[in-house]
Amino acid sequence: MQDGNGLDHLAGERAMAQFDLQAMKVYLAGGQREYEISTKMAQLVANDPVFSKEDRVRLARKDLYKNSLRKAGHAWKTILEKGLSEVEGLKLRHFVDEPTYTDLHWGMFIPAIKGQGTEEQQHKWLPLAYKMAIIGCYAQTELGHGSNVQGLETTATFDPTTDEFIMHSPTVTSTKWWPGGLGKASTHALVYARLITDKKDHGIHAFIAPIRSLEDHTPLPNVTVGDIGVKFGNGGYNTMDNGFLRFDHVRIPRENMLMRLATVTKDGKYVRSNKPRQLGYGAMVFVRQGIVIDASIYLSRAVTIAVRYSAVRRQFGNKDEPGELQVIQYRTQQSRLFPLLATAYAYRAVGFWMKSLYADVMKRLNDNDFSTLPEVHACTAGLKSITTSVTADGIEECRKLCGGHGFLCASGLPELYAAYVPACTYEGDNTILLLQVARFLLKTLSQVSKVRPVGTAAYLGNIKQLSTQNCKVSQGHDWLNTSVLLEAFEARSARQAAAVALRLAKGSGSEAEFQENTPELVESARAHCQLILVSKFIEQLQTGTPEGIRKQLEVLCYTYAFSQLIDNAGDFLATGYVTGNQIALAKEELKHMFDKIRPNAVALVDAFDHTDDYLGSALGRYDGDVYTHLYKGAFKESLNDTVVVDGYEEYLKPVLTQNLWAPHSKL
Structure with a gap:
């Protein structure tokens, strides 16, 4: 746009x-209707001065946060006044492009109540949450525990004499730490705590705890709550009030425990529901598929900036062409930039597939079919890990590709990176998630003779064939066959998983031995996830993409697959499936793909349809008028409000006059 x-x-x-x-x-956009909604909401935000991001990186933290409250309130007012649908409201908040308390309210608090609350509890809490009469956050992580949920220390002890739970933070490390929206905005927290009845610990359960008065927003008695402080970057994630929370024997009604999966009766009896605990997986799949889509969006923003700027910027030249060359003409620039462009497209395709995966999971859960859940859990965990790690690194790479100007906040890239990089940690640390994938692969391999693997792990059913056959590629064009490419990724993944499984099988089977082999386990999990990404991109091409774009998508698909093959050449070679010569042939084919992308590069990033307002980048402007806007933007810097800088008389003048010890000096 x-x-x-x-x-x-x-x-x-x-x-x-x-x-x-x-x-x-x-x-x-995901279809015509989605495109129309996205276009409408993007323009609505771009045309509303309240949503301006122009001075965000220059604001002090208090002003920055207050401005985010202003925008969030204005967004909600706009949604109500214009009667926007839930989908439109979600898109509007997306284009406001500012992390704020509403993210966790809509993205975690509400889905958790849907997934873990009884019908009665949903009827009580969801109407209040939907109209934002209460504001909720998701308080799981503690100062001393993050990924290890079972190690959480906050307690919820049932008192049958009053029919209440007593919420308590027994140690400093039990302090809830990091929940977005908790610091200053939330009135309620969905708290994960150790459920204790009759001195018995029943493990971690979810509770809705009021934390602030609905009258004056002050913390409730015996509740200590606040903001944890400034985070990495300028604006970035500092518009979010990540908070801390402690309870000092705070009482909440028994009904505030989410009881879809387990119940505590009035006399303190703990009763597990006959509903499987896996019912809670639906919310997890929903959140993680959103994270993968977000990875594509954030990476596409960085790539749009880098591609457009690379087409504008000119440097050096050669004797065959007069003048300086566009930076995008250089093969070194293409080899770093075009694979990232292809990756953004690959993640979008996988995100579409994950939406259908979520729909399938929910249908199965409603039919009490839990057969695919282990595979789905591993798949979503691994894709969350891979896509967020690559996207964070990709944004930083795009900053480097923009040279010195990429270091300016005016480029939009430093703030984009600061806002995105927390995704590598929230919803599961990326390394921990890959180890969960590895455990799934080990279990699948141990059962392969009895149970046929399904879904994204189906290829492990052909483990014998994949372990013995080698790649048949003899010429470069042989790689331009999706079945050949897929088999290469399947063989690499199967062989890596089998190798580490064999190593562990020869040992004692202890947890310590598992930990000793975690580097290899992470590598095997990463290989499995890269296979999923390649295979789902290929599937998207084969399921009816319009003729007018199919060829370009094929080029991007091959670019993505070849770049993954080459970047991980060591693994492919170590497994013995491919030879060095076959890798060299793939490198030549990748160069051919770059040649096909080059004339289409700017149009391919235009297709992401990011407005200038949304990008917030002088380097990534649609019109390419980079230098004029960099120059004009410099005059908005507060240091330029005066010709002679404040501090000259006290500190600069004494240095320049060598009069450092004069009586008037304040040094």
């Missing part, structure tokens, strides 16, 4: 496009 009608410095680039741009926009 273009935000103005000025001169288009990138018109020549756009004229080279060899695909149907409008069809690609619709594809990336």
Whole structure:
């Protein structure tokens, strides 16, 4: 989307496009209706001055946070006044592009109540949450425990004499720490605590705890709550009030325990529901599929900035062409940038598939079919880990690809990185998640002779064949066969998993031995996840993509697969499936893909349809008028409010005059 009608410095680039741009926009949006809603909400936000991000990186923390409250309130008012649907409201908040308390309220608090609350509890709490008469957060992580949920220390002890739970934080490390929205905004917290009845610990359960008065927003008695402090980066994630929370024997009604999966009766008896605990997995799949889509969006923003700027920036040259060359012409730039462009497209395709996976999981859960849950859990855990890690690194790589100007906040890239990088930790530490995938692979291999693997692990059913056959590629074009590519990734993954499984099988089977082999286990999990990403991108191509964009998507798919093959050449070679010569042939094919992307590069990032307002980048402007806006932007810097800087008389002048010891000096 273009935000103005000025001169288009990138018109020549756009004229080279060899695909149907409008069809690609619709594809990336997820369909015509989704495209129309996205376009409408993006323009609504871009045209509303309240949502401006122009001075965000220059604001002090208090002003920054107060401004985020203003925007969140204005967004909610806009949603109500315009009668926006839930989908439209979600899109509007997305384009406001500012981490704030509403993220956890809508993204975690409400889904948790849906997934873990009884019908009666949902009827009580959801109407209040939907109209934002209460504001909720998700308080799981503690100062001393994050990924190890079973190690949480906060307690909820039942008192049958009053029919209440007593919430308590017994140690400093039991302090809830990091929940977004907790610090200053939330009125209620969905607290994960150790359930204790009659001195027996029943493990971790969820409770809805009021933490602030609905009258004046002050903390309730014996509740200590606040913001944990400034985080990495400028604006970034500092618009979010990540908080701390402690309870000093705070009483809440028994009914505030979410009881879909377990109940505590009035006399203190703990009763497990006949509903399987796996019912809670639906919310987890929902959140993680959203994270994968977000990875594509954030990476596409960074790539859009880097591609457009690379087409504008000119450096050096050669004797065959007069003048300086566009940076995007250099093969070194292409080899770093184009795979990231392809990765953004790959993640979008996988995100679409994960939406259908979520729909399938929910249908199965409603039919009490839990057969696919282990595979789905491993799949979503691994994809969350891989996509967030690669996206965080990819944003930083795009900053480097923009040279010195990429270091300016005006580029949009430093703040984008600071806002995104927490994704590598929340909803599961990425290394821990890969180890969960590895455990799934080990269990699948141990049962392969009895139980046929399904879904993304189905290839392990062919473990014998994949362990013995080798790659048949003899010429470069042999790689341009999706079945050949898939078999290469399947063989690599199967062999790595089998090798580490064999090593563990020869040992004692202890947890210490598992820990000793975690580097290899993480590698095998990563290989499995990369296979999923390649295979699902290929599947998307084979399920009816429009003719006007299919060829470009095929180029991007091969680019993604070849770049993964080459980046992980050591693994492919170590497993013995491919040879060094076959890797070299893949490298040549990847260069051919770069040649096909080059004339389409700017149009391919245009297809993401990011407004200038949403990108917030002088380097990534649609019109390519980079230098004018960098220059004009410098005059908005507060240091330039005066010609002579404040502090000159006290500190600079004494140095310049060598009069450091004069009586008037305050040094």
